[in-house]
Amino acid sequence: MYGRSGNFFGFQGVRLQVAVAVVAGADFLLFGYDQGVTGSLLTLDSFRRYFPSIDTLADGISSSERSTRSTNQGIAVASYNLGSFIGAVACIWLGNALGRRKTIFLGTAVMIVGAILQASSHQLSQFIVGRIVTGFGNGLNTSTVPTWQSECSRSHRRGQLVMIEGALITGGVMLAYWIDFGFYFLDPSEISWRFPLAFQIVFCLFILSFVMSMPESPRWLVYHGKEDEAMHVLGALSDVDPDSQYVREEFHAIKDTVLEASKGSFRDLFTMDENRHFHRTVLAYMNQVFQQISGINLITYYIPNVLQNEVGLSPFLAKLIAACNGTEYFLASWIAVFTIEKVGRRKLMLFGAAGSSSSGIAETVFLFAFNTFFAIGWLGMTWLYPAEIVPLKIRAPANALSTTANWIFNFMVVMITPVAFENIGYRTYIIFAVINAAIFPIVYYFYPETAYRSLEEMDSIFVKCKSVFTVVRIAKEEPRRYGKKGEVLISYDETDMSHRRQSSVTATSAHKQEKDEERKEVV
Known part of the structure; x- marks a missing residue:
């Protein structure tokens, strides 16, 4: 299905790639908005009145009751991530069958249903169901959009365009914080939390209107x-x-x-022949794990709560600082957009891990520092790198599988955060600081650079790799097919991969001819 007039609204070249990036970016703006919108609502009087079983601020409750409510709060907030996990799992089978655009269309339509359920909730059970449904649609989308974006981008622009998606996640977070802050003044009116939850439908309608007209x-x-x-x-x-x-x-x-x-199947994710599918799947999967266990969603989901409950700020000041934090987060994320192709993937990941480990043990001031390092090094990386590291044979199921890691570990962090603060307080930060310090050497020794590489070039690199310890070196030494401006440096017909496949085709044809001759002799 082509766009209008069969030419995608008349867009060509860079303009068409940017148009794809805009639609893809709208989905990640929606993703970020969903992540940021709930935290500030938890402290609203009108919200607490409707959902008292997750109200940890109520006066006169015992410590055991407060602990129970913290657990309930973690379940209610993290149910979105559980739904996203289920959606990502479903995408393993739906992704290749429906295609990239139809999967995004379906996921977005499901998110509208979930948003309506959340915004109209009068009971906690309905609110949780709405978050699970919204998460399911988001899981379909976030498993598909990075792959679609990568496969519609030229190698020298792919990183920058996908990192724009990451920046737009923070744009959604920032927007959610400011909308929550603005509607805070309407509390105790129900609109103070119902409108922010319903507003996500605006992004959904934009995506539904344009995604099927893109390539x-x-x-x-x-x-x-x-x-x-x-x-x-x-x-x-x-x-x-x-x-x-x-x-x-x-x-x-x-x-x-x-x-x-x-010739592939889901089982190929776990094979270790010359293409090293399992090796590449693990790299993609752990890349998503690292993003989540860094502790970023402790901030994204709960910063207003943390500032009010743990730091002791007033509700007004907590929400204002949260909104300012979201703004700084958004601005910092654009640094990666303009450096991803110049600096490369590895250096940014190393920078993010090093900075996050050194700033993870303080509170208000270092929350800003943590966000800055994370935004530059890891925010958009896990939506780019897994799509680049795995081959087409397993790309859709591998990216869906790696996205399940994002959501299940996201669920874990969001689930335990209220309970952790209730029981160990500031020591929660120390745990994440140690984890970030451990990520640095793993990235350094095991993650190859993918910048300026076509998706097919990565196949050739891994074919030459004989050990998990050599892939970084081989990626540095392998000649590049494309230059920094997208110019062709080596024709595909001259590459080892082309020769290998031609030899394979020749061998297959020779084998078939031999069998045909044997049959003729028998006859």
């Missing part, structure tokens, strides 16, 4: 035999004629990989 992933199209449409999309994304030599080379590179992908 489908050319790799998915080739995978499903829609070769003419794939050529059309490749030409449009590069702003060249679909019959040009450039498009033909890209098409053949993709098709060769797709021929391998057509």
Whole structure:
């Protein structure tokens, strides 16, 4: 299905890639908004009146009752992440069947249902169900959007465009904090929390209006035999004629990989042949784990609560500082957008881990410092790197699987945070500081650089890799097919991967011819 007039609203080349990034970015803006909107609502009088079983601020309750309510609060807030986990698991099977755009459309429609359930809640059970439903749709989306974005981007711009998605997550968080702050003054009116929860529908309607008019992933199209449409999309994304030599080379590179992908199954995620699928799946999975166990969502989900309950600020000041923190978080995230291609993935991840470990043991001031380091090094990285590190043969299920790591560990952190603060107080920060310090050497020794690499080039790198300890070195030494401006440095026909696949095809044809001759002799 092409866009209007068969040309995606007339966009070509960079403009079309930016259009895809805008739609993809709207989804991540929605994702960030959902993460940030609930924390400030927990302390509102009108919200606490409707949901007293998660009200930890009530006077006259015993310590055991407060502990129980902290657990209930963790369940209510983290149920969104549990729904996202289920959605990500479902995407393992739905992703390749529906395609990138249809999966995003479905996930967004589901999120509207969840938003309506949350905003109209009169009982905690309905609120939790609404959060699970919203999370399910978000799980479908966040498992798909990075893959769609990566597969519709040229190698020299892919990192920057996907990192814009990460920046827009913080844009959503910032917007949620400021809307919560503005509607705080309407408390104890119910609109003070019902409107912020319902506002996410605005983002959903934008995505639903445009996503199906954007190009489908050319790799998915080739995978499903829609070769003419794939050529059309490749030409449009590069702003060249679909019959040009450039498009033909890209098409053949993709098709060769797709021929391998057509032989795959979910079980291939766990194989360790020359393509090292399990190795690459683990890298993608742990990349998502590291983002979550850094402790970022302690801040994102609970900063107004932490500032009010743990630091002792007034409700007004806690919400104002939270909104300012969200703004600084958003501004810091743009540093990665302009450095991701120049600096590379590895250095940013190392920078983020080092900075987060050194600033994780303080409170109000260092919450800003933590957000800055995280925004630069890790915020958008886990939506980019897993999509780059795995091959097309397992890309959809591997990215869905890695996203389940994001959500299950997100669920864990959000679930235990109220309980941790209730029982060990400031020591909660120390735990996350130690974890971030441990992430640094793991990234240094095991995570190869993917900047300026086509998705097919990474296949060649891992084929040459014989150990988990050598992939970083091989990635440094392997010649690049594309320059920093996207220019072709090495023709695909001249690469080892092309020769290997041609040899495979020749061997297969020779084997088939031999079998045919044997049958003729028998006859």
